[in-house]
Amino acid sequence: xxxxxxxxxxxxxxxxxxxxxxxxxxxxxxxxxxxxxxxxxxxxxxxxxxxxxxxxxxxxxxxxxxxxxxxxxxxxxxxxxxxxxxxxxxxxxxxxxxxxxxxxxxxxxxxxxxxxxxxxxxxxxxxxxxxxxxxxxxxxxxxxxxxxxxxxxxxxxxxxxxxxxxxxxxxxxxxxxxxxxxxxxxxxxxxxxxxxxxxxxxxxxxxxxxxxxxxxxxxxxxxxxxxxxxxxxxxxxxxxxxxxxxxxxxxxxxxxxxxxxxxxxxxxxxxxxxxxxxxxxxxxxxxxxxxxxxxxxxxxxxxxxxxxxxxxxxxxxxxxxxxxxxxxxxxxxxxxxxxxxxxxxxxxxxxxxxxxxxxxxxxxxxxxxxxxxxxxxxxxxxxxxxxxxxxxxxxxxxxxxxxxxxxxxxxxxxxxxxxxxxxxxxxxxxxxxxxxxxxxxxxxxxxxxxxxxxxxxxxxxxxxx
Amino acid sequence: xxxxxxxxxxxxxxxxxxxxxxxxxxxxxxxxxxxxxxxxxxxxxxxxxxxxxxxxxxxxxxxxxxxxxxxxxxxxxxxxxxxxxxxxxxxxxxxxxxxxxxxxxxxxxxxxxxxxxxxxxxxxxxxxxxxxxxxxxxxxxxxxxxxxxxxxxxxxxxxxxxxxxxxxxxxxxxxxxxxxxxxxxxxxxxxxxxxxxxxxxxxxxxxxxxxxxxxxxxxxxxxxxxxxxxxxxxxxxxxxxxxxxxxxxxxxxxxxxxxxx
Numbered sequence: 001x002x003x004x005x006x007x008x009x010x011x012x013x014x015x016x017x018x019x020x021x022x023x024x025x026x027x028x029x030x031x032x033x034x035x036x037x038x039x040x041x042x043x044x045x046x047x048x049x050x051x052x053x054x055x056x057x058x059x060x061x062x063x064x065x066x067x068x069x070x071x072x073x074x075x076x077x078x079x080x081x082x083x084x085x086x087x088x089x090x091x092x093x094x095x096x097x098x099x100x101x102x103x104x105x106x107x108x109x110x111x112x113x114x115x116x117x118x119x120x121x122x123x124x125x126x127x128x129x130x131x132x133x134x135x136x137x138x139x140x141x142x143x144x145x146x147x148x149x150x151x152x153x154x155x156x157x158x159x160x161x162x163x164x165x166x167x168x169x170x171x172x173x174x175x176x177x178x179x180x181x182x183x184x185x186x187x188x189x190x191x192x193x194x195x196x197x198x199x200x201x202x203x204x205x206x207x208x209x210x211x212x213x214x215x216x217x218x219x220x221x222x223x224x225x226x227x228x229x230x231x232x233x234x235x236x237x238x239x240x241x242x243x244x245x246x247x248x249x250x251x252x253x254x255x256x257x258x259x260x261x262x263x264x265x266x267x268x269x270x271x272x273x274x275x276x277x278x279x280x281x282x283x284x285x286x287x288x289x290x291x292x293x294x295x296x297x298x299x300x301x302x303x304x305x306x307x308x309x310x311x312x313x314x315x316x317x318x319x320x321x322x323x324x325x326x327x328x329x330x331x332x333x334x335x336x337x338x339x340x341x342x343x344x345x346x347x348x349x350x351x352x353x354x355x356x357x358x359x360x361x362x363x364x365x366x367x368x369x370x371x372x373x374x375x376x377x378x379x380x381x382x383x384x385x386x387x388x389x390x391x392x393x394x395x396x397x398x399x400x401x402x403x404x405x406x407x408x409x410x411x412x413x414x415x416x417x418x419x420x421x422x423x424x425x426x427x428x429x430x431x432x433x434x435x436x437x438x439x440x441x442x443x444x445x446x447x448x449x450x451x452x453x454x455x456x457x458x459x460x461x462x463x464x465x
Numbered sequence: 466x467x468x469x470x471x472x473x474x475x476x477x478x479x480x481x482x483x484x485x486x487x488x489x490x491x492x493x494x495x496x497x498x499x500x501x502x503x504x505x506x507x508x509x510x511x512x513x514x515x516x517x518x519x520x521x522x523x524x525x526x527x528x529x530x531x532x533x534x535x536x537x538x539x540x541x542x543x544x545x546x547x548x549x550x551x552x553x554x555x556x557x558x559x560x561x562x563x564x565x566x567x568x569x570x571x572x573x574x575x576x577x578x579x580x581x582x583x584x585x586x587x588x589x590x591x592x593x594x595x596x597x598x599x600x601x602x603x604x605x606x607x608x609x610x611x612x613x614x615x616x617x618x619x620x621x622x623x624x625x626x627x628x629x630x631x632x633x634x635x636x637x638x639x640x641x642x643x644x645x646x647x648x649x650x651x652x653x654x655x656x657x658x659x660x661x662x663x664x665x666x667x668x669x670x671x672x673x674x675x676x677x678x679x680x681x682x683x684x685x686x687x688x689x690x691x692x693x694x695x696x697x698x699x700x701x702x703x704x705x706x707x708x709x710x711x712x713x714x715x716x717x718x719x720x721x722x723x724x725x726x
Contacts, residue, residue: 419540421567422546
C-alpha cells in the first residue's frame with residue numbers, strides 16, 4: 001500500500017516581510033537593554049525595578065536540564081525588543097501597509113468582521129492593532145494590550161501582575177518578566193459575560209527575534225470570557241524565541257476559556273508559562289493546540305483554590321520532522337470538592353518527538369477532590385517517538401484519581417477498511433488522525449475548527465510514503 | 466452490454482507463506498447473485514479479502530480482472546473506485562469520525578473534484594436508506610462502528626453498500642451474528658440492489674440467508690477451491706443433507722485448507 005506523495009511539506013505561514021521596524025535593541029540581554037525597553041515605554045519606576053530584579057534572577061537561574069534540549073539556544077544572539085511601528089492602530093488603515101498585508105494573509109481582519117468581539121494583533125514586540133466592539137466596552141470589559149493597560153489602569157494592573165506567576169517561578173518566567181512587551185490585558189467585571197471570543201494574534205517577522213508577550217486576564221465574580229490566541233512566524237535557518245507568561249485569575253463563579261492554536265515555524269523555541277487560579281466554584285479551561293515550533297515546553301496549570309472549583313485542559317500536540325513537543329498540564333487541587341480533567345491527544349510523524357508531561361497535585365485540604373486524566377498517543381511511523389510522563393502528588397486520602405494512557409498506531413485493518421471504500425491511503429490516514437483529535441477540535445468555535453482541520457490536513461500532506 | 470464482469474482465474478493466495486487458496490475460478494457478471502458456501506476454514510473469507518486487496522494476502526498465481534482490467538495491479542482504493550465493494554465480517558471502528566462524514570467522503574472519493582455530492586442530496590439519500598434499513602437516525606452522527614452492536618455493524622455495511630452503489634459487491638458473512646429480524650432487514654437491503662448493473666458474491670456458512678436472498682449460482686468451497694457449483698437447489702440440498710455427501714462424492718476427507726488434496 002505505498003502511494004507516492006510529495007516529499008517535502010512546507011509551512012504555509014513561512015513568508016517574511018521587509019523589515020519596517022522603527023527601533024530595535026542591540027543583540028543580547030544586558031541591564032541596559034532592559035532599562036531601554038522600560039524607558040521607551042515610559043513605565044513607572046516600580047515596573048523597571050521589577051524588571052531588573054527579574055533580570056538578576058534570570059542570570060542566576062540555571063538552564064532547565066529536563067524536557068527538550070536547549071543547548072542551541074543562545075541568549076546572546078537574540079534581539080529582545082523590536083518596535084515595528086510608531087503607534088498602535090484602532091483601525092486597520094492606521095497599521096503600516098506591510099504589516100497589515102501580513103495580517104490580511106493570515107485572515108485576521110476577515111475573521112474580526114465575521115465573529116470576533118475584539119482583536120489584538122502583535123507584530124514583533126508591540127501590539128500594532130487593537131479593537132473591541134462597542135457593546136463590550138459599554139459592559140465595562142477592558143481589553144487592551146498589556147502596555148496600554150499599565151498606563152491606563154495602573155492600580156488594577158499592579159494588584160494582579162506577577163501574583164499568579166512570580167518572576168522567580170522559572171528561568172523563562174524571569175526572562176519574560178525582565179523584557180516583557182505586548183500581550184493582552186483583560187478585565188471582565190462582576191457578572192458580565194462576553195458572548196463572542198476575544199482574539200490575539202502573535203506574529204514574529206525578524207530573524208533571531210525574541211517575543212515576550214505578557215498576558216493578564218482577570219475574570220471577576222460570576223463573569224465569563226473566551227480568549228483565543230494564534231501564533232505564526234517566518235521560516236529562518238537561525239532560531240527565534242517565544243517566551244510568554246500568561247496569568248489568569250478567575251474569581252468565585254467565574255468562567256474562563258483560553259484557546260491556543262500555536263503554529264510557530266520550525267525554528268522557534270516556544271517556552272511558555274501559563275497558569276490560572278480559580279476561586280470557589282470558578283471554572284478554567286485550557287484548550288491548547290501545539291502544532292508548530294522547534295521545541296515547545298508548555299504545561300498550562302490551574303490552581304483550584306476555592307471549594308468546588310473546576311479545571312479542564314484539552315490539548316493536542318503534533319510533532320513532525322525535527323520537532324519536539326514537550327507539553328502537558330498541571331492541576332493543583334488545593335480545596336475541597338475541586339475537580340479536574342485532562343485530555344491530551346498527541347501524535348508524532350516523520351521522526352518527531354512528543355512527550356506528555358503532567359502533574360496532578362492533591363493538597364491536604366482537597367477532601368473529595370477528583371481528577372480524570374486521559375492521554376492518547378498516535379504514532380504514524382517507526383521513526384517517531386512518544387512518551388508519557390505523569391506525576392501525581394497526593395497528600396489527602398479522600399480523593400479520586402483516574403488515569404488512562406493509550407498508545408496506538410494507525411492500524412492496517414483501519415486503513416484497509418477505509419481504502420476499500422475508495423479513500424486513498426493519504427485520505428484514510430488523515431481521516432483516522434482527524435478522528436483521533438476530534439475531542440480537541442470539537443471544543444473549538446466552528447470557524448477555528450475549520451481552520452484547524454485545514455492545518456492538520458496541511459500537516460499531513462507528505463506524511464505518507 | 467450492461468453490468469461489469471469480475472473474472473477470477475486459477476487464483477492462488479498465501480498468507481505468511483502458507484497457501485490458502487489453491488486455484489479458484491469464478492466469474493461474476495452484472496445482474497447475477499452468487500453464493501459461496503462451505504464449512505469453516507475452507508478459504509471463503511480469504512477469497513473476499515484477496516479480491517479487495519488486503520495487504521496480508523499475497524496472490525502467488527492466477528488473475529483477477531474487472532471488465533478486463535487487471536485488478537491485482539490496483540491499490541485497494543483503486544479497486545473500490547473501479548467498482549468493487551467488500552462488506553466486511555469485522556468492520557473496523559474509527560473513533561472521532563461520524564458515519565455520515567465518512568460516507569460523504571467515500572461517496573466523493575468516487576466523484577471528480579468539483580462534482581462532489583451536495584449536502585442536501587446526501588442527507589436526503591442517507592435518510593431514505595436509513596429508513597429502508599430500519600436504522601436509527603442517530604447512527605449517522607455516531608462514530609463509525611464505535612460501540613455498535615454486531616447487528617448495527619452489519620446494517621451499517623449494507624447502508625454503505627446502498628450509498629456507494631458498487632458494480633460488484635462481495636459480502637463476507639454478512640449474516641453472522643444477526644437475529645432473524647436483522648437478517649430480514651439486511652436481506653431486504655441487498656435485494657434492493659438487484660439489477661442489471663449489480664453483481665454480488667455472498668459468502669456464508671448458512672443456508673438461512675439464502676431463504677431471503679435467492680442466488681442465481683451456488684458454489685461450494687473446500688480445500689481452497691470451488692469444488693462444486695450449481696443453482697439454488699444446491700443450497701437447499703446442503704441445508705437438508707450437510708456437506709458430507711459432497712466430501713464423499715469427491716473423496717475428500719478433510720475439507721479445510723490444512724490438507725493438500
